[in-house]
Amino acid sequence: MPLVELRNVSKIYHLGGEEIRALDDVSLDIDSGEFISIIGPSGSGKSTLMHILGCLDSPTHGTIQLDGTMIHNASARELAGIRNRKIGFVFQFFNLLPRLNVMQNVELPMIYSGVSSRERREHAMASLKMVGLENRSKHRPMQLSGGQQQRVAIARALVNSPRIVFADEPTGNLDSRTGEAILELFRQLSTEGRTIALVTHDPEIAAVTPRRIEIRDGKIAQKVDPKLAGLDRQPTEHAMQNGEPSS
Amino acid sequence: MNLINAILVGFKEIWTHKFRSLLTMLGIILGVSSLVAMSALVKGMENGMKDALVAIGGLEKVRVEEQDIPAAQRHLADQAAGLTINDVYAIHRSAPLIKIATPEMRLGRFVTVTHAGKTPDWANVIGTWPQALEMNQHVVEHGRMFTEIDDELARNVCVIGTGIRDQLFGPPEKTGQENVVGEEIQINGQPFRIVGQFTRYESEMDRKLRELEKDQPKETGGVQRRRGWGSGRGNNSWVYNMKNNSIYMPLNTMWIKFKSAGTGTNTVPDPRLNGLSIKVADIDKLEPALQQVRNVMMHTHHGIEDFSFQTQENWSEGITQAIRNQRMSGGFISAISLLVGGIGIMNIMLASITERIREIGIRKAIGATYADVFIQILVESVVIALVGGVAGLFASFGTVRLLMIMSPTENTPVITFSAMILAFIFSALVGVLAGLIPAFKAAKLDPIQALRYE
Numbered sequence: 001m002p003l004v005e006l007r008n009v010s011k012i013y014h015l016g017g018e019e020i021r022a023l024d025d026v027s028l029d030i031d032s033g034e035f036i037s038i039i040g041p042s043g044s045g046k047s048t049l050m051h052i053l054g055c056l057d058s059p060t061h062g063t064i065q066l067d068g069t070m071i072h073n074a075s076a077r078e079l080a081g082i083r084n085r086k087i088g089f090v091f092q093f094f095n096l097l098p099r100l101n102v103m104q105n106v107e108l109p110m111i112y113s114g115v116s117s118r119e120r121r122e123h124a125m126a127s128l129k130m131v132g133l134e135n136r137s138k139h140r141p142m143q144l145s146g147g148q149q150q151r152v153a154i155a156r157a158l159v160n161s162p163r164i165v166f167a168d169e170p171t172g173n174l175d176s177r178t179g180e181a182i183l184e185l186f187r188q189l190s191t192e193g194r195t196i197a198l199v200t201h202d203p204e205i206a207a208v209t210p211r212r213i214e215i216r217d218g219k220i221a222q223k224v225d226p227k228l229a230g231l232d233r234q235p236t237e238h239a240m241q242n243g244e245p246s247s
Numbered sequence: 248m249n250l251i252n253a254i255l256v257g258f259k260e261i262w263t264h265k266f267r268s269l270l271t272m273l274g275i276i277l278g279v280s281s282l283v284a285m286s287a288l289v290k291g292m293e294n295g296m297k298d299a300l301v302a303i304g305g306l307e308k309v310r311v312e313e314q315d316i317p318a319a320q321r322h323l324a325d326q327a328a329g330l331t332i333n334d335v336y337a338i339h340r341s342a343p344l345i346k347i348a349t350p351e352m353r354l355g356r357f358v359t360v361t362h363a364g365k366t367p368d369w370a371n372v373i374g375t376w377p378q379a380l381e382m383n384q385h386v387v388e389h390g391r392m393f394t395e396i397d398d399e400l401a402r403n404v405c406v407i408g409t410g411i412r413d414q415l416f417g418p419p420e421k422t423g424q425e426n427v428v429g430e431e432i433q434i435n436g437q438p439f440r441i442v443g444q445f446t447r448y449e450s451e452m453d454r455k456l457r458e459l460e461k462d463q464p465k466e467t468g469g470v471q472r473r474r475g476w477g478s479g480r481g482n483n484s485w486v487y488n489m490k491n492n493s494i495y496m497p498l499n500t501m502w503i504k505f506k507s508a509g510t511g512t513n514t515v516p517d518p519r520l521n522g523l524s525i526k527v528a529d530i531d532k533l534e535p536a537l538q539q540v541r542n543v544m545m546h547t548h549h550g551i552e553d554f555s556f557q558t559q560e561n562w563s564e565g566i567t568q569a570i571r572n573q574r575m576s577g578g579f580i581s582a583i584s585l586l587v588g589g590i591g592i593m594n595i596m597l598a599s600i601t602e603r604i605r606e607i608g609i610r611k612a613i614g615a616t617y618a619d620v621f622i623q624i625l626v627e628s629v630v631i632a633l634v635g636g637v638a639g640l641f642a643s644f645g646t647v648r649l650l651m652i653m654s655p656t657e658n659t660p661v662i663t664f665s666a667m668i669l670a671f672i673f674s675a676l677v678g679v680l681a682g683l684i685p686a687f688k689a690a691k692l693d694p695i696q697a698l699r700y701e
Contacts, residue, residue, distance in 0.1 A: 056612060056694050079617050084614020095609045095692040095698065099263055111252055156613070 001068070003051060003195055005217040009062030009072070011048050011218075023059070024218040030164070032199065035190035037198040040215035043247030047168070048201045050216060054087050054166050055079040056187040067163045082170035084236060085113050092169040094149040096141040103129070103137040106156045113160060127155040131185065147178035154185065164195040171205060183208050204219075252625050257338035260599070271325030271595045274588025275674050281584055284646040285577030287660035289570060295451055295658035298564045299486045302448055304383050306559050307527045309537065311544070313519075314555040327553045329519040332498075334547050338525060341543045344536035346528040349379045352501045354435070354663040355523040360494065362432040367414035371493040371535070372434060376503020382524050384488070390443035397442075401504070405434070406443035410491030420461075423684025431659075438505055439496065448487045451658050456618075459655055522572035534559070588635065589677035595686035596628050608687050608697025614630035617690045624686035625679065632678025635672050643670075 009141040013021040022045045030036060040046040052064065055071055058079075064072040067086055083089075096105045106124040115123070118185050126135045131151040150170060153193065157165050167186065171179030187208060190196050198209060206212045214221040261268040301308065311334075314322050333605050338348040352374040360370045379385070380392050384560075393404050412427050419425040447458070470472055506516040527536045537556055544554055600607065615623075645661045 042367045051695055054612075077618075080611065080614050080616040080619075083612060089612050091698070095605070097609065097613075099259065108610070112610075112616075112619060114249065134509055160614075 001065075002029040003032040003034075003067055005063075005065040006053070009059045009064060011045075011057070012060045022091070022233060023052065023219050025090075026062070026220055028213065028220065030195065032163070032195055033190075033193050034211060035187070035196050035209045036211040037209040038213050038215060039200055039203060039206040040221075041201055044215045045218040046199055046215040047200075048218075050166050050168060050197070051078050052095045052160060053164075053197070054089060055082045077139075078167070079113060081110075084109055085160055086163045088160070088162040088165040090153050090157050090165065090170045092172040094141070094153045094173070096148070096149055096152055098141055100140075101137065102133065102139050102141065102144070102152050105141065106150055106159050109156060109160045123159055124155070127159040128152075130158060130189075131155045139242040145178075146174050147181060150174060150178075153184065154189075158194075160188070164197060165168060165189075166197050166199065166200045168228070169199065169201070171202075172200075179205075250622070250626070251261045253626040254308065254630060256623060257627040259459060261631060261634065267595060268631060268634075271591050271631055271637060272588075275585065275635030275677065276592040276639040276642050278581055278585030278588045278677075279670045280643040280646045280676050282578070282673065283579035283640060283643035283662060283666050285581055285662065286574070286666035286669075287643070287662045287677055288657075289573045289577055289645050289660035290661040290663055290666075292573060293566065294661060296569070298450060300559060300562060300566065302384055302490060303486045303559065304524070304526070306533075307526050307530050307538075308382060308529065308559070308564050309319065309533075310522055310557040311438075311540070311554055312522045312557060316551060316553045320551050323549075323551050326549055327551045328548060330523055330554060331518050331520060331547075334520075334544055335523055336576050337543050337547045338523075338540055342525075342539040344528055344532055344539050345381055345412045346434075346526045347378050348503070348525045349376050349382045350498055351375050351522045352498060352506065354501070354505055358428035359434055360434050362415040362433060365415050367411055367492065368472050369492060371489055372496070372501075374498045374505075374680070376498055379495060379524075382526055383490070385495075387443045387448045387546060388446035389426040390441070392443055393495070393497050398499050401497065401499040401502075403437060403496075403500060403501055403504070404442045405432070405494050405496040406492045407441055407447065407495075408445045408491040408599075409447040410488065411494055412444060414500075416494075425528045425649050429500045429599065434494070434496075435505065438469075445490070445493075448490045450484060450487060453487065454482060454545050455482070455655055455657075490524060533560075582673075585673055585677050588674075589603050589632075591680040592631055592678065592681035593684060594630055595631075596624065596682060597688070599627075600624060600685050600689040603689075604692060604700040605695045608694050608700065611692070611694035612698060620692075621686045624689045625682040628682025629675060629678035629684065632674045632681065636674030636678075639674065640667055640670065643667075 006026055006028040009023055009026045010021060013020040013022055024045075024047065032167070037047050038049060048057070053076075055066070055068075058074075059072050063070060064193075066082065070081065071082060072115060074082070089095075097108070100108070103121070103124055104128055107120045108121045110123060124168050125134060129138055131154050133151050133155065136144060136148065136152075141152065144152065148245075153168075154165075154167075158168075170186070171182055174182060177215075183205065183233060186198065188197055198205065200206055256266075311330065313330055315349070316327055332350055335348050335350045338345055354372040358370060358372050360367055360372070373379070376398065377392050377394055380387065385392075387406065390406070392406055396402075397404050407427075413419075415431070415432060416422060416424060416427050426444065428441055428444055431438050432441060433439070502516050502518070506518075525536075526538060527533050528537075537558075540556075545552065548554065607615075610620065611625075643662065647662060650660060651657075
């Protein structure tokens with residue numbers, strides 16, 4: 001079973017009576033350990049796709065399975081729990097809390113999963129070692145360079161050992177050299193067996209990943225996985241179990 | 248996120264915005280300290296009022312006085328004996344709910360007490376038993392109370408209050424003579440030996456005023472003069488004046504020396520008492536005790552009801568009522584200032600979450616639930632209120648001290664533990680109420696929108 005299984009997912013917004021299909025009947029599988037990029041111009045729906053995959057948002061139609069759980073109709077509380085334990089986020093603007101030091105920032109996800117403070121410290125330290133910032137643990141984010149801040153954000157994303165990490169334009173706010181280094185870090189993490197999805201508009205960045213999913217006008221423009229073509233037209237087992245209408 | 252973490256985050260938040268938090272807390276600090284100080288003032292006032300009630304003998308003391316015979320028994324008027332010593336004996340024998348009963352004979356308004364040509368404005372001359380000491384809450388400071396032997400032999404001895412001493416001998420501040428035991432005074436022309444002297448009875452206010460004047464003597468200008476009664480401060484100073492201006496002598500002395508008809512040969516002195524006082528053993532049994540005394544006295548008075556009871560219940564209820572009113576008005580003012588403090592907290596919490604929308608988005612993205620965010624904001628609000636509350640408790644000690652400096656002669660305010668607990672609980676409550684709306688607003692933020700917020 002793939003780690004992530006999207007079937008006929010749509011996201012429809014209503015803006016002043018006008019219907020906007022941010023995602024239009026998207027089906028997609030991501031296997032455990034894959035290193036993929038979701039690429040598309042701004043407004044293509046790639047962010048919406050990431051939000052839905054990342055359990056920040058729920059689809060209007062369709063079914064999603066993540067790590068054996070159906071999440072398309074999960075409650076906000078369940079989604080928060082899934083985000084906490086199974087998903088890591090890395091953002092363009094790092095999104096570290098400026099008043100906490102590096103260690104506390106990395107510990108933050110574990111606070112919400114109720115890990116004891118000693119364990120938190122150990123895990124956070126291990127995570128910081130992974131990104132090579134173990135000797136910066138007492139610094140404030142503002143005292144670090146952009147690249148270092150992004151590394152802290154990656155350490156935070158990894159600290160709860162998530163099943164999948166989403167990185168939303170992780171190099172967008174960095175100079176090209178630092179950006180290279182961050183991409184290299186992702187590649188390295190990928191070789192360690194982690195599932196990583198880069199979201200970007202830049203084909204050059206997307207080029208580092210073995211698999212690319214291109215989104216255009218809310219649809220997947222280029223299917224890398226030919227087996228999905230067959231699944232596309234008929235309802236899946238999961239969809240039927242969940243009483244979804246067949247498309 | 249557990250509670251300890253939320254509390255730590257709350258403290259961190261306060262520490263980050265020290266000045267802003269302090270200003271916010273100021274409302275709570277003022278509210279709590281005014282609540283505690285108000286209740287301390289009221290408590291002090293209550294103590295002052297209750298002291299006066301105790302000084303007059305307490306709620307347990309009931310006076311039995313003569314009363315006009317009811318109209319239905321008017322034809323039996325010549326059978327009425329009036330209050331006599333027999334009533335006292337009968338009560339002692341047959342009314343077990345009464346702890347003590349003492350007879351009282353008074354000299355009328357026209358008594359003249361003199362010493363070396365000086366006469367007091369007014370003297371409360373009473374003939375009674377030695378037990379009157381306990382009955383009327385008197386304390387002998389110098390000498391002794393007259394004894395039963397003095398009473399048996401009808402000796403010309405008396406015990407006087409400090410008011411009488413001041414008027415007959417001059418106040419000790421001027422004469423240097425505090426103790427006048429052993430001196431002789433004239434009461435209606437008869438010589439009496441002073442065997443004892445009561446302590447000075449005064450309210451706390453008067454005592455403070457006196458001490459204040461001792462430290463800073465008042466400039467007395469113009470012709471020396473008495474300034475008259477009514478100078479006493481507070482509503483209850485008459486109680487103390489009355490006690491200070493008493494002269495106590497044995498009942499028999501009073502009866503034989505002052506109550507004889509005066510002319511004629513075979514005269515028996517008038518045996519009637521002016522009144523008698525009874526003390527109930529248990530204040531909860533006031534009603535049955537009075538019934539008992541009434542039964543006994545109806546017997547000794549041959550069924551003629553020429554007496555009535557006078558208790559201090561009205562006074563006591565008056566105190567309760569006055570205290571309740573004070574509490575209400577004080578509590579109302581404090582409640583308003585706490586409310587204003589709460590509004591301040593709500594305001595600052597709303598500003599704070601607007602500042603931290605992005606932070607809330609981040610927290611939600613990494614797994615904070617609705618409840619986590621709600622509790623975090625609520626706890627921050629409660630922490631501000633509680634820190635303010637604790638600071639207010641400390642400030643209340645300062646406030647009370649300030650009040651004492653501003654009016655040093657008032658009753659000492661008493662800070663009660665229960666008032667502090669109450670104020671603390673109220674500040675917590677204000678924190679919760681003020682935090683609800685901001686917490687709700689923060690918790691229902693959409694993480695995607697919040698993350699995009701600039």
